[in-house]
Amino acid sequence: xxxxxxxxxxxxxxxxxxxxxxxxxxxxxxxxxxxxxxxxxxxxxxxxxxxxxxxxxxxxxxxxxxxxxxxxxxxxxxxxxxxxxxxxxxxxxxxxxxxxxxxxxxxxxxxxxxxxxxxxxxxxxxxxxxxxxxxxxxxxxxxxxxxxxxxxxxxxxxxxxxxxxxxxxxxxxxxxxxxxxxxxxxxxxxxxxxxxxxxxxxxxxxxxxxxxxxxxxxxxxxxxxxxxxxxxxxxxxxxxxxxxxxxxxxxxxxxxxxxxxxxxxxxxxxxxxxxxxxxxxxxxxxxxxxxxxxxxxxxxxxxxxxxxxxxxxxxxxxxxxxxxxxxxxxxxxxxxxxxxxxxxxxxxxxxxxxxxxxxxxxxxxxxxxxxxxxxxxxxxxxxxxxxxxxxxxxxxxxxxxxxxxxxxxxxxxxxxxxxxxxxxxxxxxxxxxxxxxxxxxxxxxxxxxxxxxxxxxxxxxxxxxxxxxxxxxxxxxxxxxxxxxxxxxxxxxxxxxxxxxxxxxxxxxxxxxxxxxxxxxxxxxxxxxxxxxxxxxxxxxxxxxxxxxxxxxxxxxxxxxxxxxxxxxxxxxxxxxxxxxxxxxxxxxxxxxxxxxxxxxxxxxxxxxxxxxxxxxxxxxxxxxxxxxxxxx
Amino acid sequence: xxxxxxxxxxxxxxxxxxxxxxxxxxxxxxxxxxxxxxxxxxxxxxxxxxxxxxxxxxxxxxxxxxxxxxxxxxxxxxxxxxxxxxxxxxxxxxxxxxxxxxxx
Numbered sequence: 001x002x003x004x005x006x007x008x009x010x011x012x013x014x015x016x017x018x019x020x021x022x023x024x025x026x027x028x029x030x031x032x033x034x035x036x037x038x039x040x041x042x043x044x045x046x047x048x049x050x051x052x053x054x055x056x057x058x059x060x061x062x063x064x065x066x067x068x069x070x071x072x073x074x075x076x077x078x079x080x081x082x083x084x085x086x087x088x089x090x091x092x093x094x095x096x097x098x099x100x101x102x103x104x105x106x107x108x109x110x111x112x113x114x115x116x117x118x119x120x121x122x123x124x125x126x127x128x129x130x131x132x133x134x135x136x137x138x139x140x141x142x143x144x145x146x147x148x149x150x151x152x153x154x155x156x157x158x159x160x161x162x163x164x165x166x167x168x169x170x171x172x173x174x175x176x177x178x179x180x181x182x183x184x185x186x187x188x189x190x191x192x193x194x195x196x197x198x199x200x201x202x203x204x205x206x207x208x209x210x211x212x213x214x215x216x217x218x219x220x221x222x223x224x225x226x227x228x229x230x231x232x233x234x235x236x237x238x239x240x241x242x243x244x245x246x247x248x249x250x251x252x253x254x255x256x257x258x259x260x261x262x263x264x265x266x267x268x269x270x271x272x273x274x275x276x277x278x279x280x281x282x283x284x285x286x287x288x289x290x291x292x293x294x295x296x297x298x299x300x301x302x303x304x305x306x307x308x309x310x311x312x313x314x315x316x317x318x319x320x321x322x323x324x325x326x327x328x329x330x331x332x333x334x335x336x337x338x339x340x341x342x343x344x345x346x347x348x349x350x351x352x353x354x355x356x357x358x359x360x361x362x363x364x365x366x367x368x369x370x371x372x373x374x375x376x377x378x379x380x381x382x383x384x385x386x387x388x389x390x391x392x393x394x395x396x397x398x399x400x401x402x403x404x405x406x407x408x409x410x411x412x413x414x415x416x417x418x419x420x421x422x423x424x425x426x427x428x429x430x431x432x433x434x435x436x437x438x439x440x441x442x443x444x445x446x447x448x449x450x451x452x453x454x455x456x457x458x459x460x461x462x463x464x465x466x467x468x469x470x471x472x473x474x475x476x477x478x479x480x481x482x483x484x485x486x487x488x489x490x491x492x493x494x495x496x497x498x499x500x501x502x503x504x505x506x507x508x509x510x511x512x513x514x515x516x517x518x519x520x521x522x523x524x525x526x527x528x529x530x531x532x533x534x535x536x537x538x539x540x541x542x543x544x545x546x547x548x549x550x551x552x553x554x555x556x557x558x559x560x561x562x563x564x565x566x567x568x569x570x571x572x573x574x575x576x577x578x579x580x581x582x583x584x585x586x587x588x589x590x591x592x593x594x595x596x597x598x599x600x601x602x603x604x605x606x607x608x609x610x611x612x613x614x615x616x617x618x619x620x621x622x623x624x625x626x627x628x629x630x631x632x633x
Numbered sequence: 634x635x636x637x638x639x640x641x642x643x644x645x646x647x648x649x650x651x652x653x654x655x656x657x658x659x660x661x662x663x664x665x666x667x668x669x670x671x672x673x674x675x676x677x678x679x680x681x682x683x684x685x686x687x688x689x690x691x692x693x694x695x696x697x698x699x700x701x702x703x704x705x706x707x708x709x710x711x712x713x714x715x716x717x718x719x720x721x722x723x724x725x726x727x728x729x730x731x732x733x734x735x736x737x
Contacts, residue, residue: 606733607729607730607733608729609657609658609659609729609730612657612658613658616654616658
């Protein structure tokens with residue numbers, strides 16, 4: 001592919017969604033209305049095809065292509081271009097983002113059909129895709145930061161999409177605040193990078209990584225990782241993601257599962273050359289990732305809202321990805337990112353289909369027995385669920401297994417990460433099975449809802465089927481054979497390989513994790529299908545543990561009381577200061593002018609004689625003053 | 634040639650001017666106000682002519698300037714009376730205090 005074609009395609013990829021946003025936001029409300037969905041989907045299709053074109057055109061190429069659009073900032077040595085880095089990593093992300101977004105746009109045309117904010121939805125959604133593409137295509141940290149902030153904004157707008165209700169408002173604010181903390185960290189990291197390396201372009205920074213002291217480099221990486229914990233919902237900033245489920249379900253699928261939340265993983269993987277030299281920073285990433293994976297999986301065990309189960313599962317899976325980056329296996333992390341995008345988008349869209357069928361009911365305690373009513377949704381979600389539970393040969397198995405295996409092969413105590421990862425895998429399988437069983441099997445718990453349930457229209461089921469194919473096959477197609485599949489050969493040139501692969505040990509490890517997954521599934525089936533042990537009795541027996549999990553480890557409450565409380569006091573104080581001093585000063589000043597004006601107005605009598613008298617008096621005064629001054633000389 | 638001192642001219646001129654100014658300020662009748670304005674203009678003319686004679690310039694610039702003042706005064710009276718007539722047609726009065734429709 002010659003450079004001009006590449007340039008054109010690389011420009012089309014982000015600009016098509018931006019154009020759809022511009023058209024829909026300006027003409028959507030009064031003119032286009034339901035055409036907005038078609039426009040956005042068509043733009044996404046164009047974008048996805050262009051991204052595929054880039055992939056096919058650059059397959060043989062190993063070095064990164066830089067497509068510079070224009071010079072953005074040029075002040076002395078501070079030179080920033082708006083330019084895209086087209087390499088294997090960004091191409092992979094572009095493909096995931098555009099294709100999954102396209103499917104979700106199509107699905108949304110059915111899901112959002114009766115919503116009065118239809119045009120608004122199809123304005124924000126392509127805008128989000130645009131910013132996400134800027135984030136993954138940027139060739140420097142500042143442009144990446146633009147995308148980073150942009151997706152945060154769109155996330156806020158879409159979580160608070162139904163802003164007439166208080167809960168989405170609160171959730172949107174929470175997401176924004178949590179992300180601000182992370183963004184602060186990312187920004188500090190970027191500033192430190194510029195001060196240290198004198199550039200923000202990836203290729204310059206990574207080429208000069210040796211000149212930084214290791215303590216400084218560790219600090220940079222930790223600040224960047226703080227940004228990643230905000231965007232990718234890791235401890236300590238993960239609490240916004242479950243609340244973000246107040247947004248429409250396609251938003252949860254696209255932004256809060258498949259794409260935006262993976263931005264942190266992508267950024268960390270992109271910064272691998274920095275992290276690789278930063279010693280302790282990688283260990284921090286691995287520990288945080290693992291802890292988040294376990295914590296979120298345990299909370300997911302007791303959630304009753306179908307979307308919240310998925311949300312905690314997303315947090316948990318993102319933890320796995322960070323574990324992958326942390327143990328020095330960014331390829332495995334990116335692989336899991338890609339497969340996760342398929343099956344988690346599928347699961348969210350499937351639960352959206354269930355919610356749609358039940359007229360907005362999200363509580364699994366009111367579901368049950370929906371399998372015959374929603375056959376397509378059931379079968380596709382079953383595939384997605386088994387992929388999430390990492391049952392071979394579905395997608396999740398290959399990628400997740402590779403992450404935990406990488407931890408095991410690292411040795412030196414990293415085997416613990418493997419053990420925790422495999423145990424968490426069993427928990428994952430348990431809550432997935434619980435979710436599927438409570439929704440689709442057993443006796444219907446709400447007769448009324450059950451009677452009125454209906455399968456979703458074809459515009460919604462077709463994306464489900466497409467994603468189910470991806471969730472079933474992506475792992476095998478991209479990752480077979482283990483550690484030498486297509487994704488490894490494709491991303492391989494970007495990352496240094498750890499060591500040669502020992503297939504015999506992989507087979508043993510893979511069997512162990514597959515058994516763990518099946519055990520989790522079986523235990524959930526016994527508990528919820530056979531009621532041996534009865535779930536209510538288990539909850540009563542382990543009452544303290546159950547309460548702890550239902551209350552989400554009291555982390556939300558802790559933040560609310562201790563952290564948010566201090567901020568609330570600060571905000572109250574500054575509000576009072578604002579009222580008393582700043583507003584007070586301005587109001588007094590304005591009142592002074594008002595009184596002055598009211599009194600001065602009396603001079604304007606409208607009687608010409610008065611004005612003439614004033615002129616004469618003034619003349620006399622000037623004459624007298626002149627005469628007096630002359631006489632004094 | 635009998636010479637009247639300059640001071641007397643100035644005194645008459647000032648007296649005429651302040652009579653005119655007082656008339657403008659105290660009278661209500663628009664026609665009388667216009668007449669008083671004429672008086673002030675002529676006071677200025679008198680001063681100009683007196684200075685012109687006294688300074689005995691080669692070209693009597695002060696006297697020439699008076700001619701200009703006459704012309705402008707004539708035009709001013711024409712416009713002023715036209716305004717007074719127009720106002721009278723609108724509202725049958727020439728009392729300036731009663732014509733205050735345009736006051737904000």
